[in-house]
Amino acid sequence: xxxxVAQRTREIGIRMTLGALALTRLMKALLFGVTPTxxxxxxxxxxxxxxxxxxxxxxxxxRASKVDPTVALRYE
Numbered sequence: 001x002x003x004x005v006a007q008r009t010r011e012i013g014i015r016m017t018l019g020a021l022a023l024t025r026l027m028k029a030l031l032f033g034v035t036p037t038x039x040x041x042x043x044x045x046x047x048x049x050x051x052x053x054x055x056x057x058x059x060x061x062x063r064a065s066k067v068d069p070t071v072a073l074r075y076e
Contacts, residue, residue: 005012027034036039 024037
C-alpha cells in the first residue's frame, strides 16, 4: 500500500488541487458575502465547531462526575 501511494503521490496532488479549485467555485456560488479566500470565516468556523464540541462533551462529563460511585454501583 505504501509503495502504491508513493507511486501515485503526484497524481493525488493534482487531483486534490483540481478538487480544491472546484470547491472554491462552488463555495463562491453558495455563500453570500463570503469569498473563497476569506480567512476570518475559515478561522471562525472551526473555532465555533470546537467550542460547541467541547461544550457538548463537558456537560455530560460534569453530570457524570457528580454521581456518587457507591450509588451508581448499587444500581447495577
